[in-house]
Amino acid sequence: MQSNILQLKDISKVYPGTIALEGVNLAVRKGEVHGIIGKNGAGKSTLVSIIAGIISPTSGEIVIGDKNFKTLSRNNARDQLISIVTQEPQVIRDCTIAENLFMPDYASKGFFINWNKINFMAQSIISKAGLNMDASMNAGDLSISEQQLLLVVKACYVEKSQIIILDEVSASLTQDDEKLLYDIIQKRKSEGCTIIYISHRTDELLNVCDRVTVIRDGKAVITKECAQLSKKELSHLIVGDGYTSTAVTNDLSVTQGKSEEVVCKVNNLTKYGQYQDINFSLKKGEILGFAGLRGSGRTEIFKGIVGIDPADEGSITIKNETRRFKSPAEAFKSRILYLPEDRDKEGLINCLSVRENLTLNILSRISHNTVIKTASENDCVAGLIDMLDIKAFSPEQEVNELSGGNKQKVIVGKIMAAEPLVCILDEPTRGVDIAAKEGILSIIKNRMSKYSSVIITSPGIEDLVEVCDRILVLYQGKIIAEFTAEEFDEKVIYHAQQGERKVVNAPEMENIFAR
Amino acid sequence: MPQKWKIFLLDNLIWVIVALFFLLNVFITPQFFSVKNIVNIFYHSAIMSMLVLAEGIILIIGKMDLSLEGILVFAPGVTMIMATKLIPGGLNPVLCIVLTLAVGGLVGLFNGYCVTKVGINPFLQTLSLNIMLRGFVLFLLPFSIHPLNEIYTFAGKARLFDGMLPVAIPLVILIFAAFQFVMKYTTFGRQFMATGGNPRASFISGINTDRIIIMGFIISGVLAAFAGLLAAGKQDSISNAMGQNLLMVAFAGAILGGTSLDGGKGTIIGMFGGAILLAMITNSLNLLGVNVSLVYATEGALIFLAILLDRVKVKVKNNILHQTKMKEVLEHKNNTVISSGH
Numbered sequence: 001m002q003s004n005i006l007q008l009k010d011i012s013k014v015y016p017g018t019i020a021l022e023g024v025n026l027a028v029r030k031g032e033v034h035g036i037i038g039k040n041g042a043g044k045s046t047l048v049s050i051i052a053g054i055i056s057p058t059s060g061e062i063v064i065g066d067k068n069f070k071t072l073s074r075n076n077a078r079d080q081l082i083s084i085v086t087q088e089p090q091v092i093r094d095c096t097i098a099e100n101l102f103m104p105d106y107a108s109k110g111f112f113i114n115w116n117k118i119n120f121m122a123q124s125i126i127s128k129a130g131l132n133m134d135a136s137m138n139a140g141d142l143s144i145s146e147q148q149l150l151l152v153v154k155a156c157y158v159e160k161s162q163i164i165i166l167d168e169v170s171a172s173l174t175q176d177d178e179k180l181l182y183d184i185i186q187k188r189k190s191e192g193c194t195i196i197y198i199s200h201r202t203d204e205l206l207n208v209c210d211r212v213t214v215i216r217d218g219k220a221v222i223t224k225e226c227a228q229l230s231k232k233e234l235s236h237l238i239v240g241d242g243y244t245s246t247a248v249t250n251d252l253s254v255t256q257g258k259s260e261e262v263v264c265k266v267n268n269l270t271k272y273g274q275y276q277d278i279n280f281s282l283k284k285g286e287i288l289g290f291a292g293l294r295g296s297g298r299t300e301i302f303k304g305i306v307g308i309d310p311a312d313e314g315s316i317t318i319k320n321e322t323r324r325f326k327s328p329a330e331a332f333k334s335r336i337l338y339l340p341e342d343r344d345k346e347g348l349i350n351c352l353s354v355r356e357n358l359t360l361n362i363l364s365r366i367s368h369n370t371v372i373k374t375a376s377e378n379d380c381v382a383g384l385i386d387m388l389d390i391k392a393f394s395p396e397q398e399v400n401e402l403s404g405g406n407k408q409k410v411i412v413g414k415i416m417a418a419e420p421l422v423c424i425l426d427e428p429t430r431g432v433d434i435a436a437k438e439g440i441l442s443i444i445k446n447r448m449s450k451y452s453s454v455i456i457t458s459p460g461i462e463d464l465v466e467v468c469d470r471i472l473v474l475y476q477g478k479i480i481a482e483f484t485a486e487e488f489d490e491k492v493i494y495h496a497q498q499g500e501r502k503v504v505n506a507p508e509m510e511n512i513f514a515r
Numbered sequence: 516m517p518q519k520w521k522i523f524l525l526d527n528l529i530w531v532i533v534a535l536f537f538l539l540n541v542f543i544t545p546q547f548f549s550v551k552n553i554v555n556i557f558y559h560s561a562i563m564s565m566l567v568l569a570e571g572i573i574l575i576i577g578k579m580d581l582s583l584e585g586i587l588v589f590a591p592g593v594t595m596i597m598a599t600k601l602i603p604g605g606l607n608p609v610l611c612i613v614l615t616l617a618v619g620g621l622v623g624l625f626n627g628y629c630v631t632k633v634g635i636n637p638f639l640q641t642l643s644l645n646i647m648l649r650g651f652v653l654f655l656l657p658f659s660i661h662p663l664n665e666i667y668t669f670a671g672k673a674r675l676f677d678g679m680l681p682v683a684i685p686l687v688i689l690i691f692a693a694f695q696f697v698m699k700y701t702t703f704g705r706q707f708m709a710t711g712g713n714p715r716a717s718f719i720s721g722i723n724t725d726r727i728i729i730m731g732f733i734i735s736g737v738l739a740a741f742a743g744l745l746a747a748g749k750q751d752s753i754s755n756a757m758g759q760n761l762l763m764v765a766f767a768g769a770i771l772g773g774t775s776l777d778g779g780k781g782t783i784i785g786m787f788g789g790a791i792l793l794a795m796i797t798n799s800l801n802l803l804g805v806n807v808s809l810v811y812a813t814e815g816a817l818i819f820l821a822i823l824l825d826r827v828k829v830k831v832k833n834n835i836l837h838q839t840k841m842k843e844v845l846e847h848k849n850n851t852v853i854s855s856g857h
Contacts, residue, residue, distance in 0.1 A: 306719075306748075326718050327718075327723070328720070329722065329723045331721070332720075335719075337721070338719060340719055345715060346719050347716055347719070348713065348716055349709045349716055349717065351779045351780055352709060352712050352779070353710045355614075356705060356708070356709070359705075360709055360720050360722075361721065362704070363702040363705055364702065366703050370701045370703060372700050372701060372705065374700075384718060402834060
């Protein structure tokens with residue numbers, strides 16, 4: 001049996017609003033790739049942040065090698081040769097790649113920094129890792145995927161750490177970069193490093209890791225050899241016994257209510273450099289999915305439609321009126337609402353209460369001569385909380401004390417309350433746990449589509465297949481394929497996303513290529 | 516629930532401090548506890564409390580306004596120059612009052628427009644404007660204008676009930692009450708708080724955030740002009756030195772009242788408390804016979820102490836919530852141990 005390089009003993013972390021971790025024990029062996037998996041909000045990130053010294057635990061003990069710690073500071077952790085790469089790449093945008101790599105330990109001659117040496121070393125490290133970059137470029141000019149890989153390289157080759165924590169690194173990587181990442185991990189492993197690998201994706205984890213620890217509701221449930229686990233077993237461990245999968249059911253009355261009436265039409269919407277000639281129409285009560293990889297222009301098109309970043313050309317026809325919206329306030333007047341993908345920055349007013357957030361879009365309905373009617377506001381809020389099953393102590397609780405899934409439900413509720421003609425939902429299930437995800441999807445399918453038409457994107461195609469009536473596939477800012485409900489096939493849509501146009505069969509699509 | 520009480524008191528800490536400071540002064544400061552002196556405190560706080568409110572509202576929207584001091588003297592100054600020198604035959608005094616407030620609003624509109632549509636940093640915008648306004652006032656008003664029309668000075672000078680109660684006091688209280696209502700119970704107030712809390716999210720939600728921010732600057736300009744009206748009335752003249760050194764006090768009052776510099780947080784009642792506390796501090800130091808130059812330094816020190824206290828408050832509050840949660844965790848643990856023991 002190999003020796004443990006890192007041990008956590010009975011670690012707890014309590015935040016004012018929630019218990020993030022409760023009595024977690026974890027042992028990581030020297031030289032292994034140790035996976036950590038769990039639902040959103042299970043406490044994965046908190047756990048690794050404690051190991052990396054970014055946050056300090058409320059109670060418990062950390063043992064690194066033969067040293068015991070009550071708490072680590074970031075510098076302590078660095079001294080113990082622990083590196084972390086976080087989910088969102090954190091490069092210093094205005095510094096060169098070389099500077100980013102060596103910060104804060106520049107090679108120096110006494111007091112002066114030896115730039116030639118740094119650039120030379122950086123370039124050799126980059127090529128050693130198999131990357132194709134120029135070390136003197138600004139890090140801000142790299143794509144998100146490249147930035148992330150750069151930080152992995154920094155952790156693995158520059159800091160020469162014994163323990164490398166990769167926190168959902170693959171989430172922002174392209175497929176090619178993902179392969180590079182796996183190569184780097186294997187190389188470091190063969191050189192005796194220990195890697196802690198966090199991911200959402202069960203198949204990836206089973207491929208990459210030697211052992212995996214499942215975290216559920218702030219507790220470490222089990223640690224197992226990957227070789228003994230199947231994907232299905234792992235998924236089961238993550239979700240737990242208490243939860244039975246309730247796939248989104250079809251409410252028949254909803255399907256019957258659908259008509260051929262076109263509610264909204266988007267005509268030749270173009271923003272140069274981002275998307276071109278976007279044409280589609282939306283029927284009453286229809287749920288239209290937009291499939292496409294990151295950077296395929298989904299969010300940009302949505303933001304163009306509602307006027308957050310207005311498009312250069314084209315128009316939107318709604319209620320017999322054809323125009324191009326210049327601000328979300330104009331779109332709101334025509335009853336088009338947008339649910340942004342980044343809920344903390346663009347969706348919620350975090351320092352206000354659940355109540356104030358939920359009613360932000362319906363102030364005119366619950367007020368009389370601009371004075372808010374408290375009673376009808378409270379009724380409305382209670383109804384929404386009940387329907388969406390939002391878990392909060394009271395409607396007066398500040399939104400930022402809620403968990404991710406409940407925050408997301410608040411935004412969905414805010415949009416539903418307004419009963420718009422068109423809801424544009426940009427990844428409404430992003431970063432929420434499975435139960436919340438099913439809840440949100442079923443509300444979209446069975447409630448929202450009763451009075452609104454819905455445009456939706458999702459990080460996974462399976463969600464779209466589950467709720468949509470029709471799916472459009474985007475590739476490099478163009479609609480390249482269309483699928484109706486009978487044609488849904490995850491694999492085919494997945495390939496279409498990568499730009500494989502042979503799957504296109506609808507006649508109208510041929511017209512697009514003819515141009 | 517004692518815990519709930521604790522949190523309630525912490526949330527309204529400024530009023531707890533006001534009460535404690537009041538009690539302290541009742542015992543140590545001679546002549547402090549008399550109707551006359553208390554009326555005096557309120558009267559002297561009137562001008563400053565209007566500036567506190569003006570600054571507080573701008574802080575809630577997530578911006579800042581350094582030009583309040585300039586507006587305070589510029590608005591009545593320009594109006595009176597027009598009334599006494601430029602327009603032959605003078606102006607109706609009621610019109611003068613309206614004009615004063617309108618000038619304040621216009622300056623605010625200019626600030627708001629430059630900050631939102633042109634995209635100038637509010638700090639730089641209002642800083643440069645403040646210097647500009649001061650300069651204009653020095654040029655236009657080398658000597659003070661005196662005396663002023665009785666109607667124009669009514670708000671700042673007149674007294675009710677045989678001279679017992681200056682009109683300014685009920686006026687100021689009325690204004691605070693009105694703003695409390697608007698911020699809490701109207702759609703405008705709700706949109707205002709939302710825009711301050713997260714301008715991007717509010718914009719995407721369909722709120723015309725630029726308009727809300729411009730409105731904020733206009734309101735704060737009008738309030739500063741009203742403070743100028745009170746100041747002019749109080750001294751029955753308009754001089755170019757009016758309102759000096761009041762700007763930082765306005766910031767201090769708003770922050771003492773619990774307004775956050777990051778926007779989105781703050782209450783009107785809290786701002787009022789902050790203004791009263793500052794006025795009380797000055798009053799008691801004067802009554803205690805502290806050297807005038809030292810009064811200023813002591814004020815500064817006390818403001819610093821109060822802001823320090825505000826930091827402590829946040830920590831204590833978080834700690835209370837933390838302890839409650841810890842207890843829950845432990846109880847939950849014990850319960851599971853007991854139930855598994857059965």
